[in-house]
Amino acid sequence: MLMQTLGAIIILMGAVNILLANIFPDKNNVYLYKLYYSILGIVTIILGVFLELSIISGEILIVLLVVLLIVSKIIKYKLFKLK
Template sequence: MSMQTLGVIIILMGAVDILLANIFPDKNNVYLYKLYYSILGVVIIILGVILELSIISGEVLIILAGILLVVSKVIEYKLFKLK
């Protein structure tokens, strides 16, 4: 699989994340969930576009995705534990 194909798949994942955040409302903190997952989707789309344009390599993308996962889980824990 080429990096451009992987970039398109990542862009679609970000778009689906934004759509799911806005389609299915949650009972508690609706706007907080929508904002969090919409921002996460935009960041994923930006990573996909950067990979699509061959600005970064696949190895750097894996490192950035790992950092994004850790940071998003920390933010999710801190935001949503405040319910």
């Protein structure tokens, strides 16, 4: 029961991430931000669905979320670093 609730919360976090990505105005390289946050939201929703359906356990989810965080920070740095 607890993992299903956590899965639902993670799905909602992914949906909010996608909604926030589409609030940005269409200027300059904002399309990269929209794409980046939309992909991040979709991956988060997929992980939440896997947890909701008990395909993965909570421990594996934590490891996958840490890997996702590290990879997303690297991509964000490479794409959006200040010049």
